[in-house]
Amino acid sequence: MTEGRRPSAREIIALVADGFHELPRPVRDFRPDGPLGWPGYDLSRARAAQRTGETESVVCGTASVGGTQAVLIAFEFGFLGGSLGERTGDRLEAAYVYAREHRLPVVPLVATGGSRMQEGMLALTQLQRVARQSALTRAAGLAQIAVLRDPTTGGGWATLGAGADVVLALPGAQVGFAGSRVRPPDADPAAYTAEAQVAAGSADAVVAQEELRETLGRWLRLLTGVSGEPAPVPEALGARDLPASGWDAVQRARAPERPRAARYLDAYFDGRLAISGDRCGGTDPDGMLCGFGARDGRTVAYAAQTGAATRPAGYRTATRLIGLADRLGIPVLTLVDTPGAANDAEAEREGVGASIAELFGAVAIARTPITTLVIGEGGSGGALALAAPGRTWAAPDSYFSVIAPELAAAILKRPEDEVELTAGQLRIRPQDLAELGVIRAGEGPER
Known part of the structure; x- marks a missing residue:
C-alpha cells in the first residue's frame, strides 16, 4: 500500500482481516446505461471496473478479525466514488442477511461520496434498504462496528456509518453528511472531519491505520463475549470502616x-x-x-x-x-x-x-x-x-x-x-x- 494513497477495498480488508472469503454477488439485469438510461453510464462503469478490478462499489465477504469471524463490507471509492446504486444495495442487503443467518457481527469499512447520480431516486432509495437491514441486524442482537475512511459522506455516513453500534474513524478522514462539493461556501472544513465527529459525540474514536486491526479485533471480542451472569460487585478501594455520622x-x-x-x-x-x-x-x-x-x-x-x-x-x-x-x-x-x-x-x-x-x-x-x-x-x-x-x-x-x-x-x-x-x-x-x-x-x- 503506497503511503498517502487512499487504500482500495481489498487493501483495507487485508489490513484488518485474515482469510477473506467473498460472498456470492447478487445478479441484477439493467437496461443499457442503467435504470434511467443515463447516457454514458455503461462506459463509466466499464472504466471504473478496468481501473479498480471490481464490478461494483462494495466488496462483501467473511473474514477473521483478531480471531473473531465477521462479515466485512468494504467500499471501493475508486469505483464511481464508492457511490450507492441498486446493485450496491443488492450486495449490502445480501451481506446483512448472511450475517443474521450465520450470527456474525458486521463491520462496514466505509468510503463513499453518497448516492449514485446516474440512478437518481432509485439510488437514493437504497438508503432505506440499508437502514432496514441494519435495523434487523440490530434487533437480532448482532454488533455492528463501522470504520470511517476518507471520505465518508452523504447517505453512507447517515446509514452504515452513523447507524453502527461503535463508530471508529481513520485520522483526518472527511466525515459528514455534506460532501465537499455541496457544502455552503462559508463552511468550516474542520467541522467535516473524523476528529470533529468524535468531539461532537457522533463517533467513538479516531484510530491510526496501523492500530486498526488490533482495535477492531478487541472490539469484536468484547461485543461477542456474551454472558448472562450479573457483573460481580467491585471490591471497595477506599475506607473499610463505616462512617460514624x-x-x-x-x-x-x-x-x-x-x-x-x-x-x-x-x-x-x-x-x-x-x-x-x-x-x-x-x-x-x-x-x-x-x-x-x-x-x-x-x-x-x-x-x-x-x-x-x-x-x-x-x-x-x-x-x-x-x-x-x-x-x-x-x-x-x-x-x-x-x-x-x-x-x-x-x-x-x-x-x-x-x-x-x-x-x-x-x-x-x-x-x-x-x-x-x-x-x-x-x-x-x-x-x-x-x-x-x-x-x-x-x-x-x-x-x-x-x-x-x-x-x-x-x-x-x-x-x-x-x-x-x-x-x-x-x-x-x-x-x-x-x-x-x-x-x-x-x-x-x-x-
Missing part, C-alpha cells in the same frame, strides 16, 4: 484522595475500550465514562460517574451504553459518584431533565442484569438514575441522599450551622441505606 459520610465521599471511577475500572477490568458521545451533538468526558471491558474472560459493560456534576450528554451516553449492552446480552456495571446533575442554564437548554428520564427508563426496562456500586457522592436523581433497583451496593466512603445536605438545609430554611444535623437526619450513610432497604448489604464491598 451522616456528615462524616459526606466528608469521606468528598475527600480529594478518595478513589474515583478510573481507579475502580482499572482494578476491575483486565482491559477496556471506551465509547464516547450521545450521538446528538454532545460528550461528557469529565462526568461519565462508558464502554466495555474484559473481566476473567467475559465482557462487562460499564457506565461510571467521575465525581463531577453529570451533564446531559453523559446521561445520554450512559443510556446508549445500556441499550447496546441490553441488545447484545452483556451485563452492565454502573458506578455512582456525582454531587448531582449539572444545573446550569446550558444544561437546561441541553435537556438535562429529559436525559435523566431516558436513563431512568433504560435502567428500568433493561433485560440484561445491572450491578451498581456507589463509590462516592450519590446526589439526588442525577445519581439515582444510574442505580439498579434491587442491585445497588455502597462503598464505606460513600453516601446517597435525596439531595446534598447543604441544599436540603436551604430548602428547609435551616441555618448553616444545622447542615451537619440535617445530614444525620437524612440517614445517608451506607449502613442507614442498607437498613432502609435502599441498598443491599452482606454481599457487597463492605463485607
Whole structure:
C-alpha cells in the first residue's frame, strides 16, 4: 500500500482481516446505461471496473478479525466514488442477511461520496434498504462496528456509518453528511472531519491505520463475549470502616484522595475500550465514562460517574451504553459518584431533565442484569438514575441522599450551622441505606 494513497477495498480488508472469503454477488439485469438510461453510464462503469478490478462499489465477504469471524463490507471509492446504486444495495442487503443467518457481527469499512447520480431516486432509495437491514441486524442482537475512511459522506455516513453500534474513524478522514462539493461556501472544513465527529459525540474514536486491526479485533471480542451472569460487585478501594455520622459520610465521599471511577475500572477490568458521545451533538468526558471491558474472560459493560456534576450528554451516553449492552446480552456495571446533575442554564437548554428520564427508563426496562456500586457522592436523581433497583451496593466512603445536605438545609430554611444535623437526619450513610432497604448489604464491598 503506497503511503498517502487512499487504500482500495481489498487493501483495507487485508489490513484488518485474515482469510477473506467473498460472498456470492447478487445478479441484477439493467437496461443499457442503467435504470434511467443515463447516457454514458455503461462506459463509466466499464472504466471504473478496468481501473479498480471490481464490478461494483462494495466488496462483501467473511473474514477473521483478531480471531473473531465477521462479515466485512468494504467500499471501493475508486469505483464511481464508492457511490450507492441498486446493485450496491443488492450486495449490502445480501451481506446483512448472511450475517443474521450465520450470527456474525458486521463491520462496514466505509468510503463513499453518497448516492449514485446516474440512478437518481432509485439510488437514493437504497438508503432505506440499508437502514432496514441494519435495523434487523440490530434487533437480532448482532454488533455492528463501522470504520470511517476518507471520505465518508452523504447517505453512507447517515446509514452504515452513523447507524453502527461503535463508530471508529481513520485520522483526518472527511466525515459528514455534506460532501465537499455541496457544502455552503462559508463552511468550516474542520467541522467535516473524523476528529470533529468524535468531539461532537457522533463517533467513538479516531484510530491510526496501523492500530486498526488490533482495535477492531478487541472490539469484536468484547461485543461477542456474551454472558448472562450479573457483573460481580467491585471490591471497595477506599475506607473499610463505616462512617460514624451522616456528615462524616459526606466528608469521606468528598475527600480529594478518595478513589474515583478510573481507579475502580482499572482494578476491575483486565482491559477496556471506551465509547464516547450521545450521538446528538454532545460528550461528557469529565462526568461519565462508558464502554466495555474484559473481566476473567467475559465482557462487562460499564457506565461510571467521575465525581463531577453529570451533564446531559453523559446521561445520554450512559443510556446508549445500556441499550447496546441490553441488545447484545452483556451485563452492565454502573458506578455512582456525582454531587448531582449539572444545573446550569446550558444544561437546561441541553435537556438535562429529559436525559435523566431516558436513563431512568433504560435502567428500568433493561433485560440484561445491572450491578451498581456507589463509590462516592450519590446526589439526588442525577445519581439515582444510574442505580439498579434491587442491585445497588455502597462503598464505606460513600453516601446517597435525596439531595446534598447543604441544599436540603436551604430548602428547609435551616441555618448553616444545622447542615451537619440535617445530614444525620437524612440517614445517608451506607449502613442507614442498607437498613432502609435502599441498598443491599452482606454481599457487597463492605463485607
